Amino acid sequence: xxxxxxxxxxxxxxxxxxxxxxxxxxxxxxxxxxxxxxxxxxxxxxxxxxxxxxxxxxxxxxxxxxxxxxxxxxxxxxxxxxxxxxxxxxxxxxxxxxxxxxxxxxxxxxxxxxxxxxxxxxxxxxxxxxxxxxxxxxxxxxxxxxxxxxxxxxxxxxxxxxxxxxxxxxxxxxxxxxxxxxxxxxxxxxxxxxxxxxxxxxxxxxxxxxxxxxxxxxxxxxxxxxxxxxxxxxxxxxxxxxxxxxxxxxxxxxxxxxxxxxxxxxxxxxxxxxxxxxxxxxxxxxxxxxxxxxxxxxxxxxxxxxxxxxxxxxxxxxxxxxxxxxxx
Amino acid sequence: xxxxxxxxxxxxxxxxxxxxxxxxxxxxxxxxxxxxxxxxxxxxxxxxxxxxxxxxxxxxxxxxxxxxxxxxxxxxxxxxxxxxxxxxxxxxxxxxxxxxxxxxxxxxxxxxxxxxxxxxxxxxxxxxxxxxxxxxxxxxxxxxxxxxxxxxxxxxxxxxxxxxxxxxxxxxxxxxxxxxxxxxxxxxxxxxxxxxxxxxxxxxxxxxxxxxxxxxxxxxxxxxxxxxxxxxxxxxxxxxxxxxxxxxxxxxxxxxxxxxxxxxxxxxxxxxxxxxxxxxxxxxxxxxxxxxxxxxxxxxxxxxxxxxxxxxxxxxxxxxxxxxxxxx
Ligand SMILES: Nc1ncnc2c1ncn2[C@@H]1O[C@H](COP(=O)(O)OP(=O)(O)O)[C@@H](O)[C@H]1O
Ligand SMILES: Nc1ncnc2c1ncn2[C@@H]1O[C@H](COP(=O)(O)OP(=O)(O)O)[C@@H](O)[C@H]1O
Ligand code: SF4
Ligand SMILES: [Mg+2]
Ligand SMILES: [Mg+2]
Numbered sequence: 001x002x003x004x005x006x007x008x009x010x011x012x013x014x015x016x017x018x019x020x021x022x023x024x025x026x027x028x029x030x031x032x033x034x035x036x037x038x039x040x041x042x043x044x045x046x047x048x049x050x051x052x053x054x055x056x057x058x059x060x061x062x063x064x065x066x067x068x069x070x071x072x073x074x075x076x077x078x079x080x081x082x083x084x085x086x087x088x089x090x091x092x093x094x095x096x097x098x099x100x101x102x103x104x105x106x107x108x109x110x111x112x113x114x115x116x117x118x119x120x121x122x123x124x125x126x127x128x129x130x131x132x133x134x135x136x137x138x139x140x141x142x143x144x145x146x147x148x149x150x151x152x153x154x155x156x157x158x159x160x161x162x163x164x165x166x167x168x169x170x171x172x173x174x175x176x177x178x179x180x181x182x183x184x185x186x187x188x189x190x191x192x193x194x195x196x197x198x199x200x201x202x203x204x205x206x207x208x209x210x211x212x213x214x215x216x217x218x219x220x221x222x223x224x225x226x227x228x229x230x231x232x233x234x235x236x237x238x239x240x241x242x243x244x245x246x247x248x249x250x251x252x253x254x255x256x257x258x259x260x261x262x263x264x265x266x267x268x269x270x271x272x273x274x275x276x277x278x279x280x281x282x283x284x285x286x287x288x289x290x291x292x293x294x295x296x297x298x299x300x301x302x303x304x305x306x307x308x309x310x311x312x313x314x315x316x317x318x319x320x321x322x323x324x325x326x327x328x
Numbered sequence: 329x330x331x332x333x334x335x336x337x338x339x340x341x342x343x344x345x346x347x348x349x350x351x352x353x354x355x356x357x358x359x360x361x362x363x364x365x366x367x368x369x370x371x372x373x374x375x376x377x378x379x380x381x382x383x384x385x386x387x388x389x390x391x392x393x394x395x396x397x398x399x400x401x402x403x404x405x406x407x408x409x410x411x412x413x414x415x416x417x418x419x420x421x422x423x424x425x426x427x428x429x430x431x432x433x434x435x436x437x438x439x440x441x442x443x444x445x446x447x448x449x450x451x452x453x454x455x456x457x458x459x460x461x462x463x464x465x466x467x468x469x470x471x472x473x474x475x476x477x478x479x480x481x482x483x484x485x486x487x488x489x490x491x492x493x494x495x496x497x498x499x500x501x502x503x504x505x506x507x508x509x510x511x512x513x514x515x516x517x518x519x520x521x522x523x524x525x526x527x528x529x530x531x532x533x534x535x536x537x538x539x540x541x542x543x544x545x546x547x548x549x550x551x552x553x554x555x556x557x558x559x560x561x562x563x564x565x566x567x568x569x570x571x572x573x574x575x576x577x578x579x580x581x582x583x584x585x586x587x588x589x590x591x592x593x594x595x596x597x598x599x600x601x602x603x604x605x606x607x608x609x610x611x612x613x614x615x616x617x618x619x620x621x622x623x624x625x626x627x628x629x630x631x632x633x634x635x636x637x638x639x640x641x642x643x644x645x646x647x648x649x650x651x652x653x654x655x656x
Binding site: 053054160161162163190191192193194195196198199217219220221223224244247257258259260261262263264265266267268269270275277278279281282 | 370371485487488515516517518519520521523524542543544545546547548549568569572582583584586587588589590591593597598599600601603
């Protein structure tokens with residue numbers, strides 16, 4: 001069966017202008033390329049994971065795809081329609097199809113509203129459900145995320161972290177979206193609760209046919225939930241592959257280091273494992289290195305890597321990598 | 329082997345306007361010289377309060393209400409503040425998740441490092457101090473140490489600050505280093521660098537380490553022993569391999585089953601249901617009772633004692649009562 005593309009991202013760029021103190025011979029503005037020429041597709045019904053260290057552009061990419069930011073360049077196709085240049089009014093019909101779940105459910109829920117009001121607000125904005133049906137729908141949604149009618153009249157502070165994330169999920173489902181960007185939805189939760197939320201997301205995907213872009217810095221969790229995983233470094237997508245392939249045969253030297261850096265909860269495995277420790281730290285995105293952005297830390301960098309920026313290429317069917325080692 | 333630290337029946341409580349919070353509730357553990365002990369558990373389980381009690385730095389409103397902390401023949405719980413300040417930073421030192429909590433932004437790194445040498449080694453000359461500082465900076469892998477000494481904390485990245493903190497904490501040759509979530513705020517590749525450094529240093533200097541973390545991967549990569557905390561109690565304590573391969577407490581079973589593993593595909597995650605109880609409510613029985621799949625009648629009514637099930641492997645659970653029989 002031919003897989004259908006739900007979202008197509010083409011050469012997407014999001015640059016921020018940053019004020020600096022400036023000096024006599026220097027402009028007082030810097031350009032920060034948070035997302036720089038990123039292309040990939042998201043298929044209907046899949047979970048695409050997105051990993052990379054803090055500041056590499058994951059949130060910006062998610063928000064730009066959702067059109068919470070205006071892209072600096074490139075295209076975003078949603079079900080074949082280019083939404084990258086639409087204005088607020090033109091975007092309205094697409095808004096109900098896409099939603100976002102955030103890391104900190106507490107900060108994203110209005111503390112003065114009850115759970116019912118929170119979910120209804122999202123319904124009023126995004127659906128044309130008649131008023132009398134809305135209460136019923138709230139209860140349906142609460143049940144779907146593992147809460148019950150007792151919770152409907154409570155306020156966000158009366159919930160634990162995991163329950164709050166359930167409320168956040170119920171809210172994002174209110175308008176029957178097709179596509180959900182989950183931005184670090186479990187990072188603030190305890191290990192024992194993370195699995196509750198992740199399993200709930202999986203179950204909902206199964207029931208409702210949802211498509212996810214799942215952003216997290218916990219690679220083990222991303223690998224568990226995702227069909228495919230993309231790895232970002234300094235605003236670029238450096239590798240994209242099926243999630244198990246990415247762990248068993250990473251191609252990009254950065255992915256290789258990242259995978260080896262994740263400690264496995266198994267003392268025997270840790271005792272015998274070969275560690276690749278990359279030296280140094282991620283350079284500033286305001287003045288990224290020329291050529292391949294990873295060349296300053298890459299153990300395999302050559303002269304070419306310092307001059308030319310590699311583009312993302314499909315080197316094995318379904319396995320994309322941006323690295324000169326794999327270019328003829 | 330003789331013990332470096334012996335904590336016996338330690339209880340630390342906070343007295344709030346809502347009542348007494350038993351943050352640490354009657355815990356006992358010990359540590360040999362050079363050993364790495366990990367303390368794991370969810371947020372709020374009492375990990376930090378345990379270490380702050382050992383350092384005698386319990387926050388305002390809190391107090392050690394019972395127990396002894398024997399270190400090198402002295403009971404830290406009974407020392408005066410003056411006696412304790414001779415031990416703190418010299419015999420026992422500590423690093424935190426956020427190095428900025430201990431670095432003073434208005435002094436250079438050099439000033440701050442030198443302060444502790446001046447305090448604890450009165451006879452040392454300025455040039456001896458300088459040599460010692462440079463030596464330690466090199467040990468923790470900081471390049472251009474001369475330069476670094478002249479810098480201010482804000483001029484350094486998070487990873488470098490944590491290296492500085494480690495250098496500072498090891499400067500006076502402590503017998504015990506307490507590291508409270510030292511890598512939680514860092515990216516995985518930097519975490520890998522810091523953990524690598526801690527492994528090397530613990531071997532080279534034979535410093536005992538108490539490592540507090542919620543990451544069971546990190547624990548597997550460095551610890552000799554593990555204490556699992558839940559609601560202010562140590563519910564299991566074991567040599568590292570026994571904890572992973574022969575866990576005894578239902579909470580530990582739950583934690584290990586809720587964790588995804590990067591090196592294994594499709595191990596279905598089993599979340600622990602519910603969330604931790606409110607510490608303000610009096611726990612008559614086992615604190616894990618409402619979340620435990622194995623709970624029995626007796627678990628509700630009485631706190632289980634701690635059983636030494638195998639030599640050096642302790643579990644606080646009624647399943648290890650001599651008369652317990654598994655139901656068929
Ligand atoms: N609104 C903004 N204005 C200016 N810079 C921003 C803004 N949002 C993000 N950035 C910068 O863009 C880069 C990418 O950030 P972000 O997308 O949040 O990364 P991630 O989610 O991967 O941690 C960072 O350097 C960040 O400081
Ligand atoms: N300053 C304080 N005042 C009141 N309660 C506190 C204070 N510090 C910690 N606690 C309580 O003590 C318990 C244990 O906290 P802590 O040791 O910090 O947990 P963790 O395992 O996350 O490090 C928590 O329930 C917390 O609410
Ligand atoms: S004492 Fe009872 S409730 Fe507590 S962990 Fe053991 S079996 Fe479960
Ligand atoms: Mg982010
Ligand atoms: Mg803590």
